[in-house]
Amino acid sequence: MEFDRAKQTAYLLAADSIEGEDIGSYSYEHLRMPGAYWTLCALASLDSLNTERKIEITTWVLKCQHPNGGFGGNLNHDPHITNTHYAVLVLSLYNSLDLLDKEKVASYICGLQQENGSFKGDEWGESDLRFVYCALSCMKIIGKLDRINIDKCIEYVLACKNFEGAFGAVPGAESHAAYSFCAVGALAVIDRLDLIDRDELGYWLMLRQTETGGFNGRPEKLPDVCYSWWALSSMFMIQREHWINFEALTNFIIKAQDLEGKGGIADRPGNESDVFHTFFGIAGLSLMKHPGLQTVDPIYALPIKTLDSIFP
Numbered sequence: 523m524e525f526d527r528a529k530q531t532a533y534l535l536a537a538d539s540i541e542g543e544d545i546g547s548y549s550y551e552h553l554r555m556p557g558a559y560w561t562l563c564a565l566a567s568l569d570s571l572n573t574e575r576k577i578e579i580t581t582w583v584l585k586c587q588h589p590n591g592g593f594g595g596n597l598n599h600d601p602h603i604t605n606t607h608y609a610v611l612v613l614s615l616y617n618s619l620d621l622l623d624k625e626k627v628a629s630y631i632c633g634l635q636q637e638n639g640s641f642k643g644d645e646w647g648e649s650d651l652r653f654v655y656c657a658l659s660c661m662k663i664i665g666k667l668d669r670i671n672i673d674k675c676i677e678y679v680l681a682c683k684n685f686e687g688a689f690g691a692v693p694g695a696e697s698h699a700a701y702s703f704c705a706v707g708a709l710a711v712i713d714r715l716d717l718i719d720r721d722e723l724g725y726w727l728m729l730r731q732t733e734t735g736g737f738n739g740r741p742e743k744l745p746d747v748c749y750s751w752w753a754l755s756s757m758f759m760i761q762r763e764h765w766i767n768f769e770a771l772t773n774f775i776i777k778a779q780d781l782e783g784k785g786g787i788a789d790r791p792g793n794e795s796d797v798f799h800t801f802f803g804i805a806g807l808s809l810m811k812h813p814g815l816q817t818v819d820p821i822y823a824l825p826i827k828t829l830d831s832i833f834p
């Protein structure tokens with residue numbers, strides 16, 4: 523079996539198509555902003571981003587912004603830090619950050635930082651490592667990193683570190699590959715990977731690769747294609763990617779493709795595909811320099827080509 527570029531491109535272009543009055547059929551209504559990012563970033567990695575829809579999509583993204591600066595997941599949805607981050611990523615893909623009121627976004631994100639250094643996801647106050655990564659990545663991309671209390675962020679990230687060298691969602695929570703990505707990504711954005719014991723964390727992440735070739739997120743759990751991103755990109759950031767069996771991981775992702783039906787990639791072979799796992803499968807393959815894919819940057823999850831124009 524091989525990566526079916528044509529089939530996956532067609533699947534993603536169909537997800538990016540217009541349905542009636544809607545902007546696209548990316549995903550469920552409340553996941554439209556993340557769905558747009560997963561779909562469009564995967565298409566960008568395939569060199570197939572439909573630039574004809576640039577104005578339509580960027581206009582829709584900007585309409586999802588609230589007066590307080592935060593973005594909702596769709597029109598008339600409450601603002602949230604993750605959707606604000608996704609909105610910034612989608613505008614980045616279309617090289618349209620100049621359309622954004624960056625000051626408003628910066629003041630929204632700053633307003634969510636808490637005394638312990640973490641960030642609330644929204645006004646209701648849930649907070650964990652994900653939002654520290656979202657805040658730092660977003661602020662770096664819009665050139666407002668200096669507005670955040672970086673020392674407090676570092677304090678919080680390190681408080682989430684466990685004895686194995688990996689990270690949990692909040693201080694005291696069990697280690698998890700996706701939260702480890704958030705910790706490593708957050709520290710990479712501010713250029714403080716020196717605070718991580720790379721061998722210790724690398725060893726724990728290496729053990730996440732199962733006999734199937736795919737990664738799990740925690741010990742004893744089933745492998746899942748999305749960890750091809752969370753775990754592998756972390757390994758790249760800490761420069762321990764050579765501890766991973768690329769061939770086995772590539773095969774796992776390739777086998778999770780839906781080649782008989784509509785296309786896409788599932789969480790594991792035999793399951794139903796979705797845009798989330800399609801994006802993370804393609805992003806994982808791109809990190810391993812799979813032929814014909816634009817490499818996605820392990821820190822910012824945008825094609826390196828896109829980032830080159832943001833951080834010239």
Ligand SMILES: [Zn+2]
Nearest residue numbers: 746747748789
């Ligand atoms: Zn998954």
